[in-house]
Amino acid sequence: MIDLAAVRADTPAAQRGVFLDSAGSSLAPEPVLAEQFAHLRREAEIGGYQAADERAGDFEAGYQVFAELLGCRAEEVAFTESATRSWVTAFQAVPLGKGDRVLVGEVEYASNAIPLLMRAEAVGASVEVVPSDEQGSFSAAALEEMLDERVKLVSVVHVPTNGGVVAEVRRISEAAHRVGALVLLDACQAIGQLDLDTDALDVDLVTATGRKWLRAPRGTGVLVVRDRAAERLRPPVADLRGAEWTAPHSYRLRDDARVHELWEHGAAARLGLIRAARYLLELGPAEVEQAVTARAAHLRAGLAELPGVTVRDLGGRKSGIVTFTVDGLPAAQVRDLLAAQGITVSVSHRPSALLDMTNRSLDTVVRASPHYFVTEEQLDATVAAVAALRRAA
Known part of the structure; x- marks a missing residue:
């Protein structure tokens, strides 16, 4: 069980307000901040190259840290500057030509969809949408009916940006592999809140960010x-x-995942990323998933009881993202009115998840994402604040 007092002590801002935006950019714990600040100070003292050389062992150890966190080998891990950089790098490396097919779900994210469409247009491939099932999740059954040998890639969003549904990844992977397709998993909203195991999910490529549920630095x-x-x-x-x-006209590529890395990176930020992963491992990914799921369920249930408030989450298995709308109040206004009371939420807009939002006739939703450092009392206060807004409206 997570020591709530300890993690809140590591997160002073969580005690000054109700922070419900870990799906956007979470609050870094003190050990992560200390790691970053110490390295930045060291760079100022002796220069960036020398400071990085001093931490060479820690950078190298980071690959094993993430291998443990994600259920893979250290040689299969590469670091980048963002989830989008990871995703585009992986996608651009997949061979794709005229007549090839790429399949995506209805909850595909805009930063994935745009590169998909651009490259398909350039090479003569097609991007096709797998319908969601009756619960709003990527339908493995529908996928199986669409697969053939021309499908080169299946793009799966583990947890969408605009709702709480969790994809049934293993079944999707098994179906895709039967026709030789690669499976690219966008775990941007999953890492740090779900207990991830790449082997168990049977995926080929995984992309993720540090700044959300993992509580690592941006970039x-x-x-x-x-x-x-x-x-x-x-x-x-x-x-x-x-x-x-x-030689003057030749080069040799690395034979591990680091072939996808670029030399220059923010050293302090990467050390912070590695420390955040260690922090998660110290707490226990399974314990974190249990805590996040419980807090989201508590908030979802409270909001669902309010007249004039509609919870918009779909799916049988739900994540730590809770989305809702308030009758008579635009989502942005709800966000701003809550912010004035010290409650931080965000808004998901239709263009970020165009297919799903259009299918559900939604322009915007309020998105609340409580992490394990949020208390039930804070969640109850949020429900009360939303109820007051609805009464005022």
Whole structure:
């Protein structure tokens, strides 16, 4: 069980207000901040190169830390600057040509969909949408009916940006692999709130960010490339980090996931990312998932009882994201009125998840994402505040 007093002591801001935006950019715990600040100070004292050399062992150990966190091998882990950089890097490495097909779910995220459409247009491939099931989740049954040997990639969003549903990833992966397709899992909203196991999910590529549920700095990301998929990929770009210049007209690519890394990165931020992963492992990913799921369920149930408030989450299995609308009040106004009371939520807009939001005739939803450092009393206060807003409206 998570020691609530201890994690709140590590998160002073969580005691000054009700923070419900870990799906956006969460609050970093004190050990993560200390790691960053110490390295920045060291860079100021001796320069960035020397400071990085001093921490070479810690950078190297970070690959094993994430291997433990994500259920893969250290050689299958690469670090990037964001979830989007990870996702685009992975997608651009997948061979794709005229007549090939890419399948996506209805909850696909805009930052994935746009590169998909651009590249499909350029090479003559098609991007096709797998319908959601009756519960609003990526339908593995519908996927099975759409698969053939022309499908090269299935893109799966583990947890969508605009709702609480959790995809049935394992069944999707098994179906895709029967026709030889690669499975690219967007775990941007999953890492740090769900107990992830790449082996158990049977996916080929995993992309994630540090700044959300993992509670790491902004400008950090991770990419997992399974060994079985690596030989099928061709990095779209490499520098002296991912390859060696061996002769005037030749080079040699690395044979592990780090072929997808670029040499320059924010050293302090990456050390913060690694420390955040260690912090999560110290708490226990399964315990964190249990705590986050319970808090979201508590908030969801409270909001569902309010007249004029509609909870918009779908799916049989739900995550830590709680979305809702308030009759008579635009989502942005709800956000701002709650912020004035020290309650931080965010808004999901239709363009970020165009297919799903359009299908459900939603322009915006209020998004609340309580992490394990939020108390039930704070959640009850949020429900009371929303009730007051609705009465005033």
